[in-house]
Amino acid sequence: MTGSEPPSAPPLARTILDRAAEPPSAPPLARTTLDRAAEHRRDEVWLAAAWERGQVLIVDLAKGGRALVTERPDGGTALILVPPSEAPEAERWFLGLGPDGTPYWAVDAPLEGDGETRTGDLRAVGHLLDARDTGLLTTAVALGNWHRSHLFSPRTGKPTTTIEAGWARVDPDGVMMWPRTDPAMIILVHDGVPGPNGRCLLGHNAGWPARPDGSRRFSCLAGFVEAGESVEAAVAREVHEEVGVDLSEVRYEGSQSWPYPGSLMLGFFGVADPAQALTLDPEEIDEAHWFTREEIAKMFFGEGSQTVAMNSSIAFYLIEKWLLEDQEKISG
Numbered sequence: 001m002t003g004s005e006p007p008s009a010p011p012l013a014r015t016i017l018d019r020a021a022e023p024p025s026a027p028p029l030a031r032t033t034l035d036r037a038a039e040h041r042r043d044e045v046w047l048a049a050a051w052e053r054g055q056v057l058i059v060d061l062a063k064g065g066r067a068l069v070t071e072r073p074d075g076g077t078a079l080i081l082v083p084p085s086e087a088p089e090a091e092r093w094f095l096g097l098g099p100d101g102t103p104y105w106a107v108d109a110p111l112e113g114d115g116e117t118r119t120g121d122l123r124a125v126g127h128l129l130d131a132r133d134t135g136l137l138t139t140a141v142a143l144g145n146w147h148r149s150h151l152f153s154p155r156t157g158k159p160t161t162t163i164e165a166g167w168a169r170v171d172p173d174g175v176m177m178w179p180r181t182d183p184a185m186i187i188l189v190h191d192g193v194p195g196p197n198g199r200c201l202l203g204h205n206a207g208w209p210a211r212p213d214g215s216r217r218f219s220c221l222a223g224f225v226e227a228g229e230s231v232e233a234a235v236a237r238e239v240h241e242e243v244g245v246d247l248s249e250v251r252y253e254g255s256q257s258w259p260y261p262g263s264l265m266l267g268f269f270g271v272a273d274p275a276q277a278l279t280l281d282p283e284e285i286d287e288a289h290w291f292t293r294e295e296i297a298k299m300f301f302g303e304g305s306q307t308v309a310m311n312s313s314i315a316f317y318l319i320e321k322w323l324l325e326d327q328e329k330i331s332g
Contacts, residue, residue, distance in 0.1 A: 023324040027256035027267065027314040028127040032135025034104070036096040041164040047094060054103035056087040057095070057140050060111040061148055065141035065259065066119040068111055069129075077128035079137060080117055091147070093166030095139050098132060106140035106166075108147075122259070126312030142259035143167075146179040149261065153177075180262065185234045186222035187268040188318040189245065196293050199274060200322055202308070203243060203288035216287070218299070219309040220318055222265070231266050243288050244279030245272045253321070256314050265314045269322070296323055 040046050057079060060066045068080040081104075090107040097103055113119050122137055129137065143166060153160055153171040160169040160177070170176045189201040202218035211217070223238035225231050232250060239245055249271035258265045274290045291299075296319065299308045309315035 023321045024317050027254050027265075027317045028312050029122065029134060029138050029256040029258070029314075030254060031131040032138070033099050033132045034096040034135040034139065035098075036139075037094075038167070041094060041167050047165055050094070050103035051084055051092060051105065054084060054105050055081040056084055057081055057104065057106045057136050058087065058109050058111060059106055059137070059140045059144055060119065061108045061141070061144045062110065063119070064121045064123075065137075065144065066111060066121045067137055067140075068113065068117045069120045069125055070117050076130065077120065077125045077133075079129065079133040091162050091166065093140065093143050093147075093162075095136055095143075104136055106136075106144065108144050123310055123312055127316075138257050138259060142181075142257055142262060143179060145259055145261040150177060181257070181264045182262055183225040183231060184222060184258075184263045184265055185225060185231050185238060185268060186220050186265050186314055186318070187235055187239060187250070187270045188220045188315075188322055189239060189247065189270045189272050190322055191274050191290070192249070192271040198322075199290040199292050200296065200319070201243065201245065201272065201274075201288065201290050202319075203280075203285040206282060206284055206286040215305045215307050217307045217309065218287075218289070218291070219313070220315040221285075222315070224263075225266075235268055235270065239270065239272075242281050242284050245276050247272050253318065254314070256317075258314070267314045267318055269318065293323055 040050070057067060069077050070080055072078050087107055088109040090109050093106045095104040095106055111119050122141060126134060126137070147162065147166070147169070150160060150169050152158065153175065155175060156171060156173065158171045158173070160171050163170050163176070168176050168178050191199045193199065201221070203221055204216050204218050208217060221239055221242050223234065223242070225234040229237075235250055236247055239247055247270040251269045253267045253269055255264055255266045257263070278288055280286070280288055296308065298304050299306050300323070308319050
């Protein structure tokens with residue numbers, strides 16, 4: 001498949017490209033209506049009143065940040081929020097204000113679904129939530145994962161406590177720490193060819209476990225930005241390290257939080273020549289191919305033994321946008 005001549009105008013790819021669906025406008029977990037209202041985080045009087053009139057999201061961080069959800073009439077998924085009187089006793093983290101001024105909070109506690117509700121995490125339901133719920137759950141999971149990993153000071157090993165409505169921690173010596181995010185790049189490499197003959201380069205991560213149905217998931221290339229490195233340099237380095245390919249163009253597309261445990265995924269499109277030989281880093285990528293739009297379309301429809309990244313990921317967003325948009329717009 002790699003380096004071969006692409007077929008001409010495959011019917012399935014034509015169907016996808018000609019359909020009325022618009023390309024996605026933003027990565028799924030980048031959507032939010034939340035005003036973080038940081039000016040209130042040290043105002044204990046305001047926070048006490050905001051708790052009483054607020055709504056609370058319960059997240060089960062021991063199970064990957066799952067929350068109670070229910071189905072919406074339009075086919076989407078909605079978070080189940082509770083009034084403060086029904087929230088379990090736990091640390092309270094102020095997430096922010098909704099457009100109508102409602103204060104939103106999060107607490108970490110065990111959860112179980114029942115006959116009318118179920119639990120879901122961002123991987124499973126992030127793309128099905130509306131903008132308000134996406135912002136709430138993404139923020140709560142990112143904040144909660146930071147708290148769980150900073151119960152003790154990395155400087156002294158002493159216990160830390162939560163302050164500023166959950167947006168900082170302090171040790172007994174008064175040294176404060178704040179949530180941090182790890183920047184990571186992710187790129188859809190393509191050949192710059194417009195229309196159905198275009199191809200993109202996807203890989204299978206060597207660390208992904210085997211799937212019960214025997215299918216293999218292919219996704220964009222990604223990696224962390226290293227100390228002292230720009231994200232543009234990280235893009236070029238990671239692509240070359242993982243598959244041995246050099247890029248001729250790079251364009252930033254967008255970003256979204258990926259709180260597993262605390263990444264910010266910076267998404268790019270990049271152009272490369274498919275004639276370059278693929279040289280895989282076996283510790284990172286155990287299989288990589290140039291896929292035509294025909295093949296990608298089949299993955300989207302669940303045909304065959306290959307699939308693409310999960311719908312809530314920025315990788316899915318990049319792949320879908322490449323599939324639906326004209327390549328002259330993407331590379332230009």
